[in-house]
Amino acid sequence: MPSAESTPRTLYDKVFQAHIVDEKLDGTILLYIDRHLVHEVTSPQAFEGLENAGRQVRRPDCTLATTDHNVPTTSRKTLKDIGSFIKEDDSRTQCVTLEENVKKFGITYFGLSDKRQGIVHVIGPEQGFTLPGTTVVCGDSHTSTHGAFGALAFGIGTSEVEHVLATQCLITKRSKNMRVQVDGELAPGVSSKDVILHVIGQIGTAGGTGAVIEFCGSVIRSLSIEARMSICNMSIEAGARAGMVAPDEITFEYLKGRPLAPKYGSDEWNKAVAYWKSLASDADAKYDIDVFIDGKDIIPTVTWGTSPEDVVPITGVVPDPETFATEGKKAAGRRMIEYMGLVPGTKMEDIEVDKVFIGSCTNSRIEDLRAAAQVVKGKKVAANIKRALIVPGSGLVKDQAEAEGLDKIFQQAGFEWREAGCSMCLGMNPDILSPKERCASTSNRNFEGRQGAQGRTHLMSPVMAAAAAIVGKLADVRKLTEYKSSPHVEATIIPETSTIPGHSPRAHADESIEEDDAQKDKLTDQPLDSSPQVNTSLPKTAAAGLPKFLSLKGIAAPMEKENIDTDAIIPKQFLKTIKRTGLGSALFYEMRYNPDGTENASFVLNRDPYRSAKIIVCTGANFGCGSSREHAPWALNDFGVKCVIAPSFADIFFNNSFKNGMLPIPMKDAAALERVHAEAVAGREIEVDLPNQLIKDSEGNTLCSFEVEEFRKHCLVNGLDDIGLTMQMEDKIAEYEACMSQQTPWLDGRAYLKRKGQGGKLVAKAVPVPKTNRGEEKKEPLEW
């Protein structure tokens, strides 16, 4: 057998393997996390859990927090403090709670009065916090964005946020390797957003399930980092755990002079670049799934339905669901056509829009704004457009755009020029669609109600959204603007005049960091005062805490819908809670209640005996896709549902369920699933016997068996809290950290620590470099 080192490896294999702290015989892995981004929606319950258990944040120097989802995008000229600035009670509570938590736990925080505040997936890369070869997590599904740097970046739920805060590690498994190779060239007017929409249209929203996608090929290589971010961002909409692009000269160029990247030109920088170059997939590395796409087949693309896979070229028409392959797809298509208020056969270019939104973590960076401005320059927003919003991804993007005069171009055309935040991407702040309003949006999700109850979203690129604003209908940007070359190829050039603080890509990067530090002190809400040492004064608690899951007997509610996303399970307005409980009444809110608040009698959970269901049996593919909100399993749990059986699950929902003592059962065997579904339809109880891995009917007859990972079963059956388990691994984690400080010293929060006069390095014990962090050698039995 060839050793792990000589086996050809993919980019993903290399990054994953370099972060293994410990591996069990069943493949359960304790993975070290280099970078943790935190926002206000998915962190309050995590900090509360930490506090209740008397735990600290292990690596404040590797943790960065900001507020983005709830923040108003109106002018901040009158801002005194977040408490008086945010009018809506629940949003304010969430933001204030984050401010309290970052103070309490000593975490670096970019608040509303800080220019560096912005969408978490914009600010991490902008600061150089995101680096090649790192593991990056955030309680947010679009953490996949950071994979554009060759980082392994993925979204986690709130329980995992707590786990990372406490231990800087996560318990996980290997993913499959998937390669999406886009070759050739993009035609003028086609941008990276069209590439990813096209890919999702080809492979579907479950196409990447269980896999990490590596995007490669000549098209990807020619794209700027920002364009690559838009692609990796939406890998989650393709069902993947993460998306990655191998780091190259374009990546290194982007990182030069970023405040938290290694200092350009230093030994550390050179060492880092050498390491980053070694991460590219080996020539003969094997992939489990391969997809090839020819760049010339991609034309400007828009969505027509309520799933990101429902794409058509702008030159196309609204599809006719009656032509779809299966009865399930026909039914889903009919519902989408009705929801979207469309008529099959209508030309996409004939569809009028009401609002235009250019923003979100997919497309709110400076290149996106430049590209959109190029389209609207000297033109006017059409009379039928009620609102057209430009929402920069961060305060620094906003400043840069203003320095280039883009704000004027937009405002003269009739756009609103806003402050940074998530805004109308999901409308947790006041920027929302009214019922039935249609929006041309550069965001990433077109789920029902996503931008506002009954709102209708069409996803597209920034230049296409800009064109829609000018024409007043979905429009083909190529008819408006004469393109000489692809905008994203041009955009790889960072202008000499860049005023992004800390971003001085050329010779004097060192000075720029120092200057920038002074500037930052003036700007920041709270000084960067993270504790330099690893916080290990942690109780080695026995791992216990969840109710044990052995056998579950109860009514099973049948659901036949495809792609039940987490926005549908628990809509955004209920994410503002800072508790884990009380969400049961809001479960499946839009489907369960009529617009007047009365119950929708046809919805399964409003009918007897399903009102008391403990199990859901879903026959449509892909349960729990979309957002990482742990509120989805919390809502199910609160309602009384402890087990969901479905053909497949989105990764984050799947993980989140186990963390709450719930059992998701993936059932690929269609015949077995149908037997269970038939019992559910008949309204009879079923029994899920976890120790024996069997599903039985009400008489005790076996309907089928099911698979469950050994470690997850062990935790469920024994009611184990896996933070406690991981904390018993303290010695291994510390050993890994010491090794990391020697091998990749630039990851030790240098920019924060430098302020403490420690030269930017953690004082780590010099220990011989153990092999354990390379993952292969020390496999141990299950118990931790």
Ligand SMILES: CC(C)[C@H](C(=O)O)[C@@H](O)C(=O)O
């Ligand atoms: C609030 C957060 C959990 C969520 C996510 O994970 O994606 C949000 O960012 C979204 O886009 O729906």
Ligand code: SF4
């Ligand atoms: S997808 Fe939208 S809501 Fe989610 S992080 Fe990105 S901008 Fe914010």
